[in-house]
Amino acid sequence: MCFSVLIVDDEKMPREILHHYIPWEEYGVRSVYEAQDGESALELASEKKPDIIISDIKMPRRNGLSLAEEVRRILPDCQFIFLSGYSDKEYLKGAIRLKAASYVEKPIDLDEIRGVLTEVCEQLRSTRRPDPEILFFRGGPDNTEPLNDRIYTPDDVLFTRLGEAVRHKNRHETEHLLEPLYRELLRCEGTPPDTIRSLYCRIVFLFINAAESRNLAPVAAAGNDSLLKIGGEETLSGLHAILKSLCVMYFNALESEEPDPLTRVNQYLEAHWSEPELTVLDMAQALGFTNTYLCAAYKKSCGRTINQQITQLRLEHAKDLLAHSSLRLYEVGRRVGYADGKYFTRVFTRETGMTPKQYRERHSHDN
Template sequence: MIKVMLVDDESWGRDIVRTFGRWEEHGMEIVAEAEDGEEALRLAEEQKPQVIITDMRMPGMDGVKLLNELHERLPHIQIVVISGYDDFKYMQHAIRCQAIDYLLKPIDPKELNAVLARCAAGLAAAEESRRLLTLDLEWLLSLTSMKQRLRARFNELDREGLLELFGELASDMESSGAGKPQLLERVIQELLLMLKELLLANSLEANAMDGARDGAELASCANAAAYLAARYEEALEQLIQQRKFKKRLNLDEVRQYMEARFAEPISLEQVARAFFVSKEYLSKTFKQEYGCNMTDYILQLRMEKAREWLLDEKLPIKTVAEMAGYEDVTYFYRVFKKHFGIAPGEMRRGSEN
């Protein structure tokens, strides 16, 4: 229920408002009444009403001062001003303090209930906006995880894995009520942008992702996921064809592939599959070119990045470990100390001297 507070120094004035208002119809209930501005402020902070209906002329702190204080302290409360004086200055002040309306005594029941209906509608709209904003933020966070998984499946040329993830995406959006067109559009834009990045990183044409859409992809979560799955599948086919018809293995591309994914649980089998060669051939040619095996190369990348990030004192060592691909910070400490001969904390302290 929407909480309402009445403010009037005359009890009969509050009685009239209480009697004329169709409170249940508007989903409202009166939770407090005050006789002056000071009492109203105290009760407002205690009861947290969403709507305040106040007279302007009262002893002590009058309606003008009350509106100023409410506007300063509790700006989200909806205020309805009632006065027995057709005073332009009062009306000006009510508007300045963003009051919902200014009603004159004697109160017309129709006008009062029309204002209450507007208050209820305004609060409902504000709540929906907050809900959508919360949902947007939640989905942006969940998309971060989904992006990482999609990126891995794409780079592994795992078509079935990609399609499975888009099925999961549709199910998750449906179950969480994320089927609003504006949110679906945001999800589509975020994942298309990532797909462009994946294509460009593999020296493939990305302009096709800017093609016209007919709007059907915004009709439901399933449609949005199906649209994205089709775009990713098309792009994956381009990458597969590119890799298949290369005459020889390009070790620079392999190295770039690894450097872009050093923090992921990358394996020799995964890289070999992505470049359509055997793991034995890849291991042999990589070591001949760079003088170390792929596992040692990835370790070197992780350690150099970790050392670089440790110079930023704002980053906790646990965060540095995670950024470098180590979920277990204790294991990260052991690997780091074995590689550099000193612990991460010692290296950080040494950089400060």
């Protein structure tokens, strides 16, 4: 996440010191602007929309407090750091009233300014929501480079082939068509996200219709649930994960009209592994087994418990998100079914021998 800063002071030296002796790039600041009085600063703020304003208080043509009042009307989230060579209680009261990030007395202490900037930038990062379209295509707030303007053009031939593959139970062909479609959509960042959501709903209906024609009621119900999830999903990768989960469930259901407990559990987990509230007891009831029987039968079939399988599924998806997205660690945990970020870290470390942060550092080059 990148920021911009406006430095306002009627004296040239403080402006130059702040501009040239603060390592702005360390704070994620890409643009630094200067103004020599409050009036010109207001014009520049209206044009450049800075995230942070470092301003002297006593200035000609508009003082710092008056500047802050006006800027807050057009940029309510802009953070102010006030500078003053005067220990005036009235100025301090004004700064407090305007909810300034800090009030720093002159002469300028660069270490103090750096400390304040660290706090302000962290506050901005924690409260600012990323652009929804950047979030949709890139999965996180850190990459703020402009999106390209490519727009996806629906391919009727591809959808005809996809429909035939689903109806004719051709798993390989279905997966072969879905993956390139996903990669192409990722490249077409000018496509409205709602258009892509509609496209994914269209594909989900292919699975619902095919499941209903084969009396695969659980798959059809999962398809309807997928439609609801698609409407609220914020990322393209999330949409694709929903579709892949449904695809796996559909073709697994086709492989046996009456699958054994192992297959039925794995099908259920493919559809529900990311749900924080998932329990073995609820799954056993949904599948029509007693909890004791299902746990024993599953472990006998594959040599591990259902909870171990849930953990394995979640951590495999977590590894993929850590290596290929810029999501924060607690966000990764939530995506894979752990509502508590600290618990996610403990489980990940226990099972892999390294922390999520260490795993990301080792594998981010694969992205």
